[in-house]
Amino acid sequence: MTFEIISLPACTPSNLFVTWTTSVNLAAGPVPGGKAVKGFTFVAQGGTTYTPAFPTLAGGDLDVTANFVVSGKTYSVSTEARTATKSLRILGKNPTKAQVQQAVDGRATPANWPSGTNYDYHVILRKILYVETNLLSIGAGGYNQFYRGDGANGGYPAWNTGGDNGVGISQVTDNPPKLSNVWNWRANLAAGLARFDSDKLGYGLTYPTTLAKNQNFKDAVAAVNQNRAFAAKPALLVKIPAWTPDQRVEVAIRAYNGAAGIDSLGIHILHEFELQKGSNGLLDLRVDEAKFVGMAIWSRVPEARRKDSLGKPIGDPAYVRHVLEAPSA
Numbered sequence: 001m002t003f004e005i006i007s008l009p010a011c012t013p014s015n016l017f018v019t020w021t022t023s024v025n026l027a028a029g030p031v032p033g034g035k036a037v038k039g040f041t042f043v044a045q046g047g048t049t050y051t052p053a054f055p056t057l058a059g060g061d062l063d064v065t066a067n068f069v070v071s072g073k074t075y076s077v078s079t080e081a082r083t084a085t086k087s088l089r090i091l092g093k094n095p096t097k098a099q100v101q102q103a104v105d106g107r108a109t110p111a112n113w114p115s116g117t118n119y120d121y122h123v124i125l126r127k128i129l130y131v132e133t134n135l136l137s138i139g140a141g142g143y144n145q146f147y148r149g150d151g152a153n154g155g156y157p158a159w160n161t162g163g164d165n166g167v168g169i170s171q172v173t174d175n176p177p178k179l180s181n182v183w184n185w186r187a188n189l190a191a192g193l194a195r196f197d198s199d200k201l202g203y204g205l206t207y208p209t210t211l212a213k214n215q216n217f218k219d220a221v222a223a224v225n226q227n228r229a230f231a232a233k234p235a236l237l238v239k240i241p242a243w244t245p246d247q248r249v250e251v252a253i254r255a256y257n258g259a260a261g262i263d264s265l266g267i268h269i270l271h272e273f274e275l276q277k278g279s280n281g282l283l284d285l286r287v288d289e290a291k292f293v294g295m296a297i298w299s300r301v302p303e304a305r306r307k308d309s310l311g312k313p314i315g316d317p318a319y320v321r322h323v324l325e326a327p328s329a
Contacts, residue, residue, distance in 0.1 A: 003066045003077060005048040019043060020050045020066065030152060033159035035167070037179050058183030060156070062088035091155025092146035095185050100143045100169070101126055101329065103189055110197040112205060114245035124249065125193055127326040128256060131319070132171040132192075133158050134326070142326070145169045145185035157182045162315075168192075200255040204248030207271065208240045216265040220275075220283050224294065227282060236294040238285065240275070243298065247273055250320050257319040261306055270306065272320055273298040 005018070023041045044050065050066070065078040079088060095103075109121045130142030145168045147153040160166040165173045169185050170192020180187040211217055217240070225235040243251060254272035261270025264277050276284040276299040285294035306317035316322060 001064065001079075002049060002051040004050075005075075018047060018050070019045050020052075022052050022054075022064075022066075024054065031147060031156045031159060032153075033161035033163075034157070035159065035165050035177050037177050037182055058179055059090040059092050060183075062090065064088075092157065092183055092185075093155070094144055094146050094148065095169070097143055100129060100185075100189070103186060104129065104193070107193065110201065112197070112201045114201075114204065114248040117245035117249050119246060119249045123328045124253065124323070125196070126328050127323045128196070128253065129169055129189065129192075130326045130328075131323050133169060143169060145188060196252065196256055200252040201248070203255050203259075203271065204243050204251045207251070208242050211267075211275075212240050214265070214267060216267050217275075220265055224282050224285065227280075234292050236285070236287065236292050238283065238294045238296060240296045241298065243273065247298065250324075253320050253323050258315045260314045261301075263301070270301055270314075272300060274301050275299075 003020075021041065021043050024039045044052070052064070063078065063080050065076060065080075067074060067076045104125045105122050107122070107125070113121050132142065133144035134142035144158050146155050147158055157167050158169075160171055165175055165177050167173075167177060167182050168188035170189050172181050172188055172192040172195070174181060174191075178191075181191050182188075221236075221238040224238065228235060250272045259269050259271050262268055263270050263274040265275060276297040278284045283294075284297050286297065287294045303317040303321070306314050308314055
């Protein structure tokens, strides 16, 4: 693409030196949930002919406007003003299933992947990537960085409509969205799975210990011991067991979709598992009366519980089930 100043005022000096400033604004595109991406500006200097060398250009609708000043007067020209350049467009192409699986299988299993789990790291990643965009109404099947088909949305990035900036094959979220994650499926996949490895798998190691220090848990233990005192029984030392290796994997899967909600203790986070309570509202415990120790019990949160105060589902209530049931190849 070249811009040329073909007519200038008679008073223009023959040794005219022009500074061209190019600003690139990356709009969301016409798709549902689309978000604008932060643009950039660069400057070039020269004569009356200018061919912008874009340092970064990914995809979408291209509308270029050139503004310049000569002898104090501002001029402007735009690709939208010419029929031949009115609809400049670069659309994305989805990777093949084989490409996605090759990219996943090339990742090293992280050190914090639970030892002894029955789940395979690479299989779980493939399933997550399949589910992330299979749930969007963008075409049949998963592994989508872009909308499928030849319709109005075809070739544009696959955004979710939840307002969290989730986009692409891994539905990675950034605020503001990053250009590479919007248009480059490999960058998107790497960013999303890196967060799974670090943030999401990390919950399984730390949360049970963190929960034991929470005041809501301490209050629940106090209620148990108060009830025992009424029955003339000694107080218990209540412990929280670590999650099993398989539970840790399922907690990480749930965390990838989000763990919003309120658990059985009134804590504003709802992992795949919560501490079980009985019909009396007290913690269910496996009690060793000889040692006066009670072990709390983890139970899976029912899918029907994953709703907000208005009864609207939070994220995908069945996300873990959907992932585990998804095809892995």
